[in-house]
Amino acid sequence: MNYIGIDIGGTNLKAGLVDEDGLLLAVKTMKIREVSDPDALTDTLVALTRELAQEGGVPMEEIASVGAGVPGVVDIRTGSIVYTCNLPLRNIPLRKLFKRRLGLHLYVENDANCAALAEFHAGAGQGSKRFVTITLGTGIGAGIIHNGKIFHGGNGMAGEVGHTCIDYQGLPCPCGRRGCWEQYASASALKRFTAQAQLGNPDSILARVIREHDGHVSGQSAFMAARLGDPVGQQVCDMYVGYLAAGIANVVNIFQPDTLAIGGGVSNESDEQLLHPLQQLVERETIPCSAGKKTRIVKAQLGNQAGIIGAALLGKKKRI
Amino acid sequence: MNYIGIDIGGTNLKAGLVDEDGLLLAVKTMKIREVSDPDALTDTLVALTRELAQEGGVPMEEIASVGAGVPGVVDIRTGSIVYTCNLPLRNIPLRKLFKRRLGLHLYVENDANCAALAEFHAGAGQGSKRFVTITLGTGIGAGIIHNGKIFHGGNGMAGEVGHTCIDYQGLPCPCGRRGCWEQYASASALKRFTAQAQLGNPDSILARVIREHDGHVSGQSAFMAARLGDPVGQQVCDMYVGYLAAGIANVVNIFQPDTLAIGGGVSNESDEQLLHPLQQLVERETIPCSAGKKTRIVKAQLGNQAGIIGAALLGKKKRI
Secondary structure: OOOEEEEEEEOOOEEEEEEOOOOEEEEEEEEOOOOOOOHHHHHHHHHHHHHHHHHHHHHHHHHEEEEEEEEEEEOOOOOEEEOOOOOOOOEEHHHHHHHHHHHOEEEEEEEEHHHHHHHHHHOOOOOOOEEEEEOOOOEEEEEEOOOOOOOOOOOOOOOHHOEEEOOOOOEOOOOOOOEEHHHHHHHHHHHHHHHHHHHHOOHHHHHHHHHHOOOOOOOHHHHHHHOOOOHHHHHHHHHHHHHHHHHHHHHHHHOOOOOOEEEEEEHHHOOOOHHHHHHHHHHHHHOOOOOOOEEEEEEOOOOOHHHHHHHHHHHHHOOO | OOOEEEOOOOOEEEEEEEOOOEEEEEEEEEEEOOOHHHHHHHHHHHHHHHHHHHHHOHHHHEEEEEEEEOOOEEEEEEEEEEEEEEOOOEEOOOOHHHHHHHHHEEEEEEHHHHHHHHHHHHHOOOOOEEEEEEEEEEOOOEEEEEEEEEOOOOHHHHHOHHEEOOOOOOOEEOOOOEEOOOHHOEEEEHEEEEEEHHHEEEEOOOHHHHHHHHOOOOHHHHHHHOOOOOOHHHHHHHHHHHHHHHHHHHHHHHHHOEEEEEOOOHHHHHOOHHHHHHHHHHHOOOOOOOOOOOOOOEOOOOOOHHHHHHHHHHHHHOOO
């Protein structure tokens, strides 16, 4: 059988056709006509499913199920979107709407959990029983696999490690708290640190690197400047990796996963600049345990496609 | 059947005989002759078991199993003590030693997990599927019940929320990190805050309260002074509850338990001074969710006996 996974994003729906092994056979992207209208959203999901099956040369009878990854809170039992922070989606009974139109079962899951599930079955988490992905983007998305299953907590909202306080009375967060980890270790935080360092050091290599990129501050600017020997850029990298390590050490001390993978654009920086210093700091900051039982800190492997592969695997997982 | 639970402490072994419902039938305390000697420790465990059965009028055949709670890291599969922070116990195959002497099966578990299991089955966590106890003592002990089972993580060391950083680059902790929650919200931290406030305010009601208790600074001093209208005492209480709430909000955002119970001596302060302000802060600091799904913050119910009841229930749990 084959599976379809759909990643519901801000302006695009990205869908993939996946085989039994989590291998991606075809990918398709579609603009959402009107994301806030449940019927229009369902229409787009149905159209994507049909076109993707056709494109992959797979008859509809051989599609076992469809999964949707949503950037927000979902009710996995009913297959509904409860709430999303950055999209106007509230209380949408997506499974019901979808089944009525296409007769196929739709699984609905948080997108960070989808990414974790994909890496667990077909990426960096293969062979680990307990596995965590930390995706560094606008915020910090965490997906936690505990004993082979997505860790949901009592109300489906567990695992919000981006919103744990790592700096008491620190920077305010839109969630209402102060000092949340994602204010210090997300890609957005890295860009903010970089922009601040540039302003304070207009003659630095960092400032030059940014000027050469049309004044665009990216998550790469500081790493680029550091590679050119810039102490200002290096300082930003060190500060960022320090904050990243503090939160990852918290996750390790709480979950003790076999493997923890970091994903998102930032994770593509060279191992010398990111992964190795991160591993050293986490090692120093976590409770000592015997070598064979230590959490391995690695990079995620599936990149942007983790979301659709994981969404597709939601159906497969239930069938095993 | 009946069960025996033994709480292995610094100088005492405390044991209890428990029935099928987790009801405590008899309690016995014994000094450890030589805790660092595995054979002497086993001798004491065996003697306690025999005497307790006799005292409770229960023949040995009706003791289903014995459980031991250890303040440290254990290997639950082999029933061994791996490491304890405050006792000279390392790599002791307790189950094997015990079985050889008495023929009864011995379960070995971390003591905070025992307390959580007891409250879950017979105390504040009854009726909750997901339940956390936070015990405020010398450190912070957390016991996490996830879907009815103790949450162990990959290597049996998960759930160390006392050693998560809540204040980046903050106070040093013996674990090697800085800013660990237990440096701010344990009973020891409360005493430290109180002693500092007393030193800085020798004419305060707080200083008078401490003088009246022979100069003894306790976890109660600040609460006592605050009740007498002392702004200095109130400040200490506010600061302490603020730190306590920050870490509890982290635990809620990560685990979303149905119920979270706080235990340890500090938790005996009046609801007006501790539980109510704590509930308000945690409510404000956690990710909003519908009323019926919010974590209930309550007091633990079984006090010092949670450890022995939980140790006893280790055997019962396996039989259900």
